Amino acid sequence: MSHLNKIKISAVSYTNTKPFLFGIEHSGILTKNIIDLSLDIPADCAEKVIDGRADVGLIPVAALVKLPYYEIISDYCIGANGAVNSVFLFSLKPINEVKTVRLDTESRTSNNLAKILISNYWNIETEYNSDTNSDAFILIGDRTFGKKHNYPYVYDLAEEWKNFTGLPFAFAVWASNKPIPEGIKNEFNEALKLGIDNREELLKKIDKRSDFDLDDYLLHKIDYVFDDKKKQALQLYLSYLKLLNEESILVK
Numbered sequence: 601m602s603h604l605n606k607i608k609i610s611a612v613s614y615t616n617t618k619p620f621l622f623g624i625e626h627s628g629i630l631t632k633n634i635i636d637l638s639l640d641i642p643a644d645c646a647e648k649v650i651d652g653r654a655d656v657g658l659i660p661v662a663a664l665v666k667l668p669y670y671e672i673i674s675d676y677c678i679g680a681n682g683a684v685n686s687v688f689l690f691s692l693k694p695i696n697e698v699k700t701v702r703l704d705t706e707s708r709t710s711n712n713l714a715k716i717l718i719s720n721y722w723n724i725e726t727e728y729n730s731d732t733n734s735d736a737f738i739l740i741g742d743r744t745f746g747k748k749h750n751y752p753y754v755y756d757l758a759e760e761w762k763n764f765t766g767l768p769f770a771f772a773v774w775a776s777n778k779p780i781p782e783g784i785k786n787e788f789n790e791a792l793k794l795g796i797d798n799r800e801e802l803l804k805k806i807d808k809r810s811d812f813d814l815d816d817y818l819l820h821k822i823d824y825v826f827d828d829k830k831k832q833a834l835q836l837y838l839s840y841l842k843l844l845n846e847e848s849i850l851v852k
């Protein structure tokens with residue numbers, strides 16, 4: 601691949617992606633001038649891969665259905681097996697009394713995960729809006745750190761998904777919108793692995809917070825390996841997503 605054709609990669613700008621960035625930086629892949637890396641909120645990672653501004657993204661799995669062609673190019677993901685501690689439905693009321701939910705504009709996967717759980721697990725009827733006075737709201741990523749105790753009712757969506765399905769979950773996967781040369785895929789995957797294997801090193805370098813356990817988050821809550829159970833969960837999530845979309849078309 602020539603230098604003019606660098607592979608454009610969009611990664612998520614949240615703390616949970618730092619191990620991947622640490623691996624990419626320490627692997628030497630950047631010095632070879634084969635990739636061009638940008639950091640974006642999840643919704644923009646998705647948009648960039650959909651509209652072709654990026655070739656590869658750490659893209660929210662809900663956006664995969666918008667790609668006419670995609671390939672999941674890595675063994676790593678942003679996942680969780682049980683509570684993830686950064687994807688919440690924060691609520692003023694117990695879930696069975698919630699009538700309105702505000703979605704998070706930075707999210708694609710978790711907004712839809714909330715809708716799936718609301719329709720199929722909690723079996724309640726709610727409206728989705730962007731009102732600041734909704735009964736409940738979805739919030740993801742670093743903006744949730746330290747906020748868990750600020751609301752009377754708190755639902756961790758990866759934990760609720762596990763209660764519902766018995767499965768772990770994958771929020772975002774490394775996907776391309778075109779075939780990527782095998783050699784580059786392997787090198788990129790190795791770079792990601794290096795980061796995941798060296799999280800302890802990374803944690804020594806990042807500032808700790810008194811209101812959130814970053815070590816626990818990066819070592820135990822985020823589960824980075826895209827294993828068979830997460831692949832199974834992805835297929836199940838995508839089939840629920842299809843149902844949701846069909847229902848909303850029927851309503852329209």
Ligand SMILES: C=C(O[C@@H]1C=C(C(=O)O)C=C[C@H]1O)C(=O)O
Nearest residue numbers: 642660686707708709710741771
């Ligand atoms: C666990 C998380 O996973 C994220 C959730 C996403 C979404 O809801 O669309 C997308 C990418 C991931 O970064 C998180 O960021 O808190």
